[in-house]
Amino acid sequence: MSNPFEYKDAMNALHYTDEQKALLAAQAAQAAQSARRTGRHTRRPLLRTALIAACLTAALAVTAGATGVLKSAAEAFAPIFGGSAAQTEIIDKIGYPVGASDTAGGVTITADAVLGDRYNAAIVFTITRDDGTALLPAGAEDAMLLVRGGGVDLNILGGTHGGSWFVDEDPTDDTVQLIQTISSDVPINDCTATAKFEDLWLWDEESGESVPFAEGTWKLRFDVRYEDASVTLGGGETFTQDGLAFTIDAVTVSPVAFKVDYTVDSEVRWSDSGSGQQSEADSREMQRYFENVEILLNKTDGTVLDLSGAGGSISPDHGTTVCSKSNFFSEILPMEEIESIRVGGVEFPLA
Known part of the structure; x- marks a missing residue:
């Protein structure tokens, strides 16, 4: 699948049109449905449905609402990232309860909690139908779910990437969870986030189109603040491959995520094809310098x-x-369970 953006402008400032978002959603949904048909697991076995949406940033006019019961970070995240005693202890230490919500069309979306480290954050949202009836239409238990509207924006001067997915342990009840992860090239553990969601959709495999099952616009604003439990390793180590010399600038590891920064001794050359899609030459460059x-x-x-x-x-x-x-x-890893991280053949011990 070709990526609908210019590689020559680097990958840390990605923006998509509505048409590109629809294309990404359709292609990803088709791939996910194909994986399900062939018996391959998605992100983790817990998932019943998956969110297919581009990770975007946008300037939002934001409103916020109050919630009823404020969930603890452990209540929100343990079913998603692991619920052992050690994992719950980590969530309690670095997680931050939020409780911001907005209601539209009889559906409430609540940002329950956030956790992460200096460069990575995960936010869990709960989506609930207010009258207590099932959130999903009858017969939609195995359908792909989608949401539009841009998702979470951390309002930072830096590039971001990430992913999103739904978790629905009981498709017959009035609630699903939406998880969004964001990774950044600048610190993000002390900022204010905004989020915007527009309509909830089901992917209709027969028609190849998405169909809304809950309409509305939800806007939230909340603080992204939590304890940074990461450690930074290395600085200056080198390795060579594919005819290039790499210098490792820093390796950052926490119980929830990682980040590796490095510099290559030559400048990547993009093809300037003008098509907006990745050419074969650009693909080779991406492999050498990145993949x-x-x-x-x-x-x-x-x-x-x-x-x-x-x-x-x-x-x-x-x-x-x-x-x-x-x-x-994909799960919380206590630091004492991490022995080392290896980058380009260079090993950085933690234990």
Whole structure:
């Protein structure tokens, strides 16, 4: 699938038109449905449905509402990122309850809690039908869910990327959870976020179109503040591959996410094709400077997690190329369970 944006402007300032958002949603939904048909799991087995939406930023006119019962961070996140005693302790330490909400069309969206580290944040939202009836239409238990409107904007001067998905443990009740993760190239653990959502949709596989099942616009504003439990390793280590020399600037690891910053000794060259899509030449450059950089996390129990497919940014800079790769883990990892992280063959011990 070709990406509908210009690679030559780097990946840390992505903007999509409504048409591109619809295309991304359709292509991602088709891929996810195909994966489900062939028996492959999505992000984690817990998922019953998945959100297909572009991670965007936008300037929003924001309103906020009060909620009823304020959930603790552990209540909000433990069912999603792990609920062991050690994981719950970490959530209680670095999680931050929010409780901002907005109501439209008989549906309320509430930002329950946020957690993260210096460069990565996760926000969990609860979507509830106010009259207590089932949120999803009958027969839609296995349908893909979508939402539009831009999602969360951290209002920071930096590039971001991330992902979103729904969790619906009981499709017959009046509630689903929406989780959005955001990774940034600048610190984000002390800022004010805004969020905007427009309509809730089901993906109709037969027609190849999305169909709204709850209409409205929801706008929220809330603080993104939590304890940063990350550690920063390295600085100046080098490795070579694909005919390039890489210098590792920093490796940041926390119980919930990671970030690797590095500089390449030559400047990435984009094709300037003008099509707005990734050419074969640009794909090769992306592989050499970004995608082929291997990142492995070694756990103390011998498990190895391949983090190489993380998103991030790549920016030409006066004869060099400055890159960053970061992402949230699929579960909370106590720091004592992380033995080391390996970048391009260079190992950074934690234990």
